[in-house]
Amino acid sequence: NAGVTQTPKFQVLKTGQSMTLQCAQDMNHEYMSWYRQDPGMGLRLIHYSVGAGITDQGEVPNGYNVSRSTTEDFPLRLLSAAPSQTSVYFCASGLAGGQDTQYFGPGTRLTVL
C-alpha cells in the first residue's frame, strides 16, 4: 500500500492565484482531513470528510474549499492565495475521526508571495 500520498511536495504561488493540493489514500478509509502546520501553532484542522459526498469545516476553513467525490481522493482548493496561507499542509486519513489512528501524508510546503 502507498498509504496517504500528497502532491505536489513544494509549491510557490503568487497572491491571488488558485491551486489544488491533491491527497489520495489506498486504505479504504472513510475519514479524511486536511491540516495546516505553522511554526509554534501545531496542526490546525482546515476541513474534514467522514465519507464520499460529505465534508465539513474545521477550525480554519476560510479561503479553502474541499470536495469528496470518491473514498480515495480529498483535494484541497485554495481559491485566491494569500501570504497568510503560506504553510505546510498535511492530509490524513483514518477509519474514523478521533476514535482511530490517523495516517498522515508527507506534506506539501506552500509559499505564497
Add this chain to the structure above:
Amino acid sequence: SQQGEEDPQALSIQEGENATMNCSYKTSINNLQWYRQNSGRGLVHLILIRSNEREKHSGRLRVTLDTSKKSSSLLITASRAADTASYFCARDAHTGNQFYFGTGTSLTVIP
C-alpha cells in the same frame, strides 16, 4: 482555539535518560492520541488511550490519562538519539468528528 497545550515546548536530554512531556486540554474527550513528527516529515501515530483507560504502554512509551485534570503525559524511557523529534497530543471532539492537535514538544536527545 480548540488546541491543547503541551509542556514543555522544548526538552533536551542525554541519551539514556527518560523524557516526560505533558498535554492539557479543555473539553471532554473520548480518546487521546500521541504522534511523533521527525523534522520535515509527516506525523506518525504512537499510541491511543481511551477516556476509560488510565495508563497504556507500548515498548519504551508509557502514556497516562487523567480525565479529571484533563491532562495526559507521555514518558519515553531510556531515550535514544533517534527519539529526537516533535511530539504532539491529539484529542477528538467529544460531540463530533473533529480532531485537534496540541502545539507540540520538541525533544532533542543528545548522544
